[in-house]
Amino acid sequence: MTTVSMTVNGKAVSSDVEDRTLLVDFIREQLRLTGTHVGCDTSQCGACVVHVNGTAMKSCTMLAVSANDADITTIEGVANDDLHPMQKAFNDNHGLQCGFCTPGMIMSGIDMVNRYKAEGKKLDETAIRHELEGNICRCTGYHNIVKSISQAAGEM
Amino acid sequence: MHNTTYHKARNAADAASLLSGAEDGTLLAGGQTLIPTMKARLAAPTDLVDVSGASDMRGIIVSGNRVTIGAATTHAEVAGSSEIRAVCPSICDLAANIGDPAVRNRGTIGGSVANNDPAADYPAAMLALGATIQTNTREIAADEFFTGMFDTALDEGEIITGVSFTAPAKGAYAKFPNPASRYAMCGVFVASGDAGTRVAITGAGSDGVFRATDMEAALNSNFSASALDGLSVDAANMLSDIHGDSAYRANLVKVMAKRAVTGAG
Structure with missing residues (x-):
């Protein structure tokens, strides 16, 4: 287990995760932000795309521990009061x-x-x-x- | 995915030490091949040593016509580098067509070169450009580096820190992507400069990336697509799979080589 800390949609989060935990699983199952989807789970479909430090990445093809200290934006974080x-x-x-x-x-x-x-x-x-x-x-x-x-x- | 222990390396020396201390460790760069392989349980390293943030393995240096690219530099960074584009636009164009945008934001040149996937794009560029692969212990010429499908001259625990090459006077990469995977069914990199013309082919050969020396000889006497008309490619040395049989690929090699020569101008 490793403690990871990151900013997700402007909010600081920290949690213990298994090193093998995928970023998408961390986002969905620990943070309960289920807007980021798992479609193919083989890097093809892009349903899991989030922004890591401002660039698009496939969160099913990245470890949560690799995102330590990163600034993450998911679909839940793009709207302000109005839709993006x-x-x-x-x-x-x-x-x-x-x-x-x-x-x-x-x-x-x-x-x-x-x-x-x-x-x-x-x-x-x-x-x-x-x-x-x-x-x-x-x-x-x-x-x-x-x-x-x-x-x-x-x-x- | 089987469990593993993650380590973040500060630099190449740190990575080497972390790797040597691991029971069955593997380097993790962008992870765009390794993570899917681990998810499919085709790889189960006890330890992952993440070099994506290794300070001495990142960045791009262009000095005159000499280009050096750190191993942990992403495809998107190569594609978007105005310094590289000014001297060697062909490798920027190649990088801009690897995988998809999200993959390019994470995948690295060092990872691609180390993996030597028979359908990867960068090995063709390295071979055609006569690049030098820099590791934490030595420099390896591309001609000696790629030793067969998924096989390289890297020793156990040896780490690619960067690649360097001299930008050719003319160069182009022509790729026929598999319409589903975007991997090369055939990709041909042609580079022509003071030292002559080099032609390297990925995606098609049954033993991974290779140089087409007969094409090089023909282009050295006449650098034009028509110079390749009389040549034939031996289907016996080609990959054959559900996406295309060996005769199809042999034909594709010639077609894409001609397109690359035309593209190089």
Whole structure:
């Protein structure tokens, strides 16, 4: 067991975990933040994407102990009083069907918009589709997901 | 995943000492291959020595045409490095197409090179660029480093600390990704400079990354895609699986090599 401390959605947390504990399991089972999903559990689907120190990572492919001292944002932490522009855009454009992949889609969406803005690059439809390679929607609702991210890119 | 004991290394020397003290320890860099392998119980190290924060294994140095990349540098950092892009854009483009964005934020060049997956992208770059693999004890030329599928010249407990290479005058990487996994079905890195042209191929060979010396000879006399027209690739040396049989891959090697040459200009 190792004691890990990190900031999750602005709140300091500390807990004893087995060294093999995955970050996603720590987030879901110890912190009870179940918005971060486990889809494939094999690094393919991206339902578990969270932001670690500001960048998107697959929390099913990272140990909780590796995130010691990190600043983590999960889907529960992106909205203030109002929905985050990315959440609002998914709502506006019906960017989901069953919704299981949506937390990861939103976390990846925010990450790609932030990166493209920082680099001064245009996030067009082709770029969004390329950037979504690590997020799988098994309802295959990609069209409205791309529309949602495109709308949010203009509002963020 | 079987249980394991996690250690965080401050630097390469610290990692070497932690590793030597472990019963059956393994280095953990970005973990984008190792963690899934452990989850599938295909690996069960007693100890993990995390080098992702090792201070002397991080960072990028570009001095003239000489590029040095710390082993714990992520794919995203290589892809986004304006210093590397100024002298060797081909390796930035390669890094920008490994896995997916979240994987690139965590996976490292040292981990990829050490694992020598037969479908990984970086081994082709290292071999074509004639890179030097720096470890905590010595320097190994890429030609001697990659010794077969998932096999390298690294000794037990030896740690890659970085890689360095001279940026070629012309270079390009052309990859045909598996549409599901994004691993290379075939990836060809072509680098051409004062020392001539080198062509390295990943994803296709039955014994991992390899150099196509006949292609190199043809390109040394005429650096153009058409110079490869008359060559044939022996299917006997190609991987064959449900994604593509050996004849398909042999053809793909030539197609992607021509695209790489065209891309290098």
